[in-house]
Amino acid sequence: MGIRVIAALVIISGFVFAPCPAFAQQPKAPKGINSERSLPDRYPYNVKDILKYCEPEKGFWVDLGAGKGQLTIPLVEATDNPVIMVDPNADSLAQGLELAREKRLAHRLSAVVGVAEKLPFPDNSVDLLVSRGSIFFWSDQAKGLQEVYRVLRPGGKAMIGGGAGSGYPKEAVDELIRIRKERLHGDDAEKWQHFVEVRRPEQMHEWAAQAKIPEFEVAGKGAISADDPKVGQGVWLMFTKQK
Ligand SMILES: C[S@@+](CC[C@H](N)C(=O)[O-])C[C@H]1O[C@@H](n2cnc3c(N)ncnc32)[C@H](O)[C@@H]1O
Numbered sequence: 001m002g003i004r005v006i007a008a009l010v011i012i013s014g015f016v017f018a019p020c021p022a023f024a025q026q027p028k029a030p031k032g033i034n035s036e037r038s039l040p041d042r043y044p045y046n047v048k049d050i051l052k053y054c055e056p057e058k059g060f061w062v063d064l065g066a067g068k069g070q071l072t073i074p075l076v077e078a079t080d081n082p083v084i085m086v087d088p089n090a091d092s093l094a095q096g097l098e099l100a101r102e103k104r105l106a107h108r109l110s111a112v113v114g115v116a117e118k119l120p121f122p123d124n125s126v127d128l129l130v131s132r133g134s135i136f137f138w139s140d141q142a143k144g145l146q147e148v149y150r151v152l153r154p155g156g157k158a159m160i161g162g163g164a165g166s167g168y169p170k171e172a173v174d175e176l177i178r179i180r181k182e183r184l185h186g187d188d189a190e191k192w193q194h195f196v197e198v199r200r201p202e203q204m205h206e207w208a209a210q211a212k213i214p215e216f217e218v219a220g221k222g223a224i225s226a227d228d229p230k231v232g233q234g235v236w237l238m239f240t241k242q243k
Contacts, residue, residue: 163234
């Protein structure tokens with residue numbers, strides 16, 4: 001009942017605002033991240049992995065830290081299932097909604113301004129929660145993961161992390177890693193070292209353990225490795241809420 005009210009509210013208004021205390025403190029991405037955008041688009045590969053590993057039931061799907069809907073839109077295109085984007089940045093969400101309108105997907109995409117640490121959804125309501133490139137910026141990862149676990153329905157799935165996707169072309173992933181390794185010693189070295197540091201699988205493991213997620217898997221070897229056959233380059237945390 002509660003979830004129907006929230007879903008209706010979001011869909012009617014297009015936008016719902018929820019308090020977002022963490023936004024002001026978020027660290028900035030290092031300089032040079034934009035040049036990676038000349039490499040092939042990674043999102044369709046991420047969508048393939050999400051569908052392969054989560055096998056989600058159709059229903060209430062959330063993209064947390066959705067930004068401009070970079071992952072949300074290809075996910076909707078691939079499945080036709082509606083998705084709610086959550087992000088503290090209202091301008092990014094507005095751009096995502098605009099792009100969805102241009103692609104005639106507006107009826108399948110909604111947005112809520114909010115943060116991982118205080119998800120604006122009832123307990124046991126979400127069938128699939130995805131989050132790409134965002135957890136590394138949350139102000140309290142353990143709290144955010146507890147919130148994800150709270151809102152998942154029993155049997156609901158989460159896939160949270162970042163990376164290029166297991167099918168991403170080898171030449172492109174090699175180039176991505178080469179550029180990043182070079183930057184570890186360049187002008188903005190400190191920020192790039194932090195970028196790599198927070199994407200270590202051990203770090204993801206620690207956040208999930210702090211959140212007391214009962215059972216989880218961490219796949220991927222981080223920002224500068226593609227030596228993982230399951231997800232390729234990057235790092236992902238996957239779990240299912242226990243029934
Ligand atoms: C690098 S962008 C990723 C955007 C998109 N998901 C993608 O894969 O391209 C990181 C996003 O996380 C959002 N973010 C930062 N702090 C957050 C928090 N505490 N809870 C949820 N999202 C947050 C930012 O506003 C930003 O849109």
